[in-house]
Amino acid sequence: MSANELIRSSAAVMAAKLAAGEVTSVELVQAHLDRIAAVDGGDRGVHAFLHVNTEEALAVAADVDARRAAGEELHELAGVPIAVKDLIVTKGQPTTAGSKFLEGWMSPYDATVIKKLRAARMPILGKTNLDEFAMGSSTEHSAYGPTRNPWDLDRIPGGSGGGSAAAVAAFEAPLALGTDTGGSIRQPGAVTGTVGVKPTYGAVSRYGAIAMASSLDQIGPVSRTVLDSALLQEVIGGHDPFDSTSLSDPSTGLAAAARLGNVEGMKIGIIKELHGEGYQSGVETRFNESLELLRGAGAEIIEISCPNFGYALGAYYLIMPSEASSNLAKFDGVRFGMRTLPTEGSITIERVMSATRAAGFGDEVKRRIILGTYALSAGYYDAYYGSAQKVRTLIQRDFAAAFAQVDVLISPTTPTTAFKLGEKIDDPLSMYLNDVATIPANLAGVPGLTLPGGLADEDGLPVGIQLLAPAREDARLYRVGAVLESLLEAQWGGPLLDRAPALAQNSAKEAN
């Protein structure tokens, strides 16, 4: 198998080849490093990575190869490389959160998910680009420049986890970690034709993920296949005593669910409020096609109404900035990160903090901090933050009523396909509308998965299909997702990403 074929395999296939001795981890990691070197840099590069972890990744790979040669029992994914969203702290590599504030900052500790990757001996290829502090839906708010969508380099890869999704879509990594506060795993997955999962809130430890909105944030897998996400969630999931909101449930049975291969007799609910008006016609067409396939496979499709979902976006844009304004208060230029002195007047710590935060934060971050400060300030709390928390209850009730009738819910992941870079950068509100279908899951804590549903007829760009399950029923997402994926791929004659245009090679030769 050529390196080019190798990097286009799924993580599960890579793992099998490693286990069978058909390829070494060093070869596998090197092939990905070559691919990154070929397509990521330059003016028209994908720019999925903010940091490439060459030495450590190769060292871990060599260690895995040696252990395998010595007959040591290894984790199933040992030696399979992975990319990590740069919101997650890592020892030995800089963590920037896409912000100038943290340029060059080296964390003295590892996030829990990173400890788990290390325990499974998965080489970390590097840190991926994101909207600053994960605030955005296009990765254009990164202080280090935008990531490009491998399907069309003039379009956004989604956000905030555009780097992770693009890296996987561009075959720079088979797997990546993302974080999802309002759709930051699923929306990039949808617009790049990849798979992404926001697990049940608490299923994966948040310890070491730089917090945006604590009650909404969740780390999850990014991959090219449903099974690969299931395998990765099994690695990173499970209880963590360092996260008080971590669930005690084990993260097992997910890959098995993905391998189950049937949906017969399952009830699947279409959320009335999350399609139709406001959704691009090509998105609707592909969505309806998926419904037909599931129906054909023996699932019962039922229309469900979630009447309070109309308030979800508003509630989200009060809760998220409120929590974010508080979580980002620690960025003050005292203990870590940058420090900027005021250009005039006295140098007091208060003025230095204000100057530092003014210089270190980008516009979108400032906007959300000010909005959140407003929503929490005296006299406004009840009307804003308090009301939003009540809406959250209503949305949970909508989900509870829906899941009393169906096993999973289904909707398009995003209302449109990828838009052009720069198109919405000056219109925060229209940017926010991208997350209308993904936000309810975060508010209610339920798991959500996106998988590629085909290409929209009008622009030839990927459309995402979102599945939602009750809290702690992540396995259902993998079960239904894998079935739909195989039905769609049978129809397409292969993975959707086979239809993505070849990327221009940055260096003289692509990895042979």
Next chain:
Amino acid sequence: MSVDTILSFEEAMEKYDPVLGFEVHVELNTKTKMFSSAPNEFGDAPNTNVNEVCLGLPGVLPVVNKKAVESSILIGLALNCKIAEHCTFARKQYFYPDTPKNFQTSQYEDPICYDGWLDIELEDGTIFRVEIERAHMEEDAGKLTHMGGATGRIQGADFSLVDYNRSGVPLVEIVTKPIEGAGSRAPELAKAYVAAVREIVKNLGVSDAKMERGNVRCDANVSLRPYGQEKFGTRTETKNVNSLRAVENAVKFEIQRHGAVLDSGVKIIQETRHWHEDTKSTTSGRPKSDADDYRYFPEPDLVPIVTTSEWVEELRSRLPEPPAARRKRLQADWGYTDLEFRDVVNAALLDEIEETVTAGASAAAARKWWMGEIARRAKLADVDPAALGVSPAVVVEIEKLIASGAINDKLARKVLDGVLEGEGTPSEIVAKRGLAVVSDDAPLQKAIDEALAAQPDVAAKIRAGKIQAVGAIVGGVMKATRGQADAGRVRELILATLGVEG
């Protein structure tokens, strides 16, 4: 810094009725911090008792210390509070460099303990009930050292250095309801209240309770109103009052200062004041720009605490006897006079005397030794009597030796010296130093015969019936036997030798 004019305390009290309120912060002596497993240790090198949580580094999350929760409940129970069945944490937001996250994780709407009271005994025995509004859990901040200024003060400093070792140490903040009716005894009550809280948390074993280390810190609120007026006046909150005497003085000073301000027709500004031990006065604190709007909201990284009645009752069963009740019981048991008992309390020897009595000494003997010889030697050595190195068992053993006639009081003091010199147990010392009372008559008779021979005129007087003169012979004998003779027996033998009826 302008110096405030103040009224005399008497004049202020003539015109105005003081209302007090206290916020006492108690540092718990848990092994680890409130929300992280870093050690809760005082006095180590800067920034060595921290992990990423205490520094508020990006990505960290808090986890509640169960022991700290239980200690908080114990404090609440000792303050006669109700314990919340369900309570949450909240973020109190303000920027300050000693606060690593720029918010303090605290409790807001639903404190773990609420609606309590504490009876405070004033010096003359008057009981004053202070109502407790709440006691809530929170975390301490780091420590700032101000550099470049003349006195290490914040004013005039060029820069400050931050040590986060204290960051995250568990705190319980105890807040009183407004205290009315203390009148001119307000300063005394203030001191007695803080002393009582300190004694309670120490007695519970939940805090080291050392005010000089900041384990117990008091913010004192004072307002004045004209007599007969129901509405409270505007209050000031004096921070940094870190000794019992300072609490008393700060309340007194603020009453005097408020009085002068009100007399001049000016309104009191609601503000934070800082107490200065050197000048025995308060100055206006810098108004924090965000102090008026802390933007409290429920801490999303922590989940609620639910207290079952089983849990609370199990904790209640661990409560020691309240200090005031214990004092009452011990005084009755021991039969000390009020004066004797107060001296024992002031000498902080209640525990030692109780142990000594429990170990078998009489209450009178225990008091005699601890308040007498042991206290005297401690004073010479400049240590607390309890720290001198005399155990209750030693006192009991010495008392037994006296009772059996093996030693007398004078010898017992020498035995005590031996104990302090590390020569062993009292019995061992009696043997080693040969301190036992000489009870064999033969050597005594020899010494008596010699003494009578040396003082024939005295012997004649005694024979003539002047029995009081026997003392001179006894003294000679005692001298000759280096005090080891039983003086009573010596006297008998002298009279017998001279054939005189005693």
Next chain:
Amino acid sequence: MAAINREDVAHLAQLAHIEMSDDELDRMANELAVIVDAVKSVSEAAGDDVPATSHPIPLTNVMREDVVGHVLTAEEALSGAPDAQDGRFKVPAILEES
């Protein structure tokens, strides 16, 4: 609910410790007015009888035993600090010179 204006933003920026130029304040006020307008329906969505949800998955009594865990060395603690001295974090004066 009142619309958000420039003075509000100036006050909020002060609370949030973010220095802002006059231009920035104007721009931010305009943007926030639009956003606040878009989210205000939330305040009418739920009645008094609806409880607030602050945690999506309700858990209680998640606590840690009082056992000492890992610490950073002072060197590690200070490794990311913009300024340090004598093993401590160094910050500019807290008060204005007076």
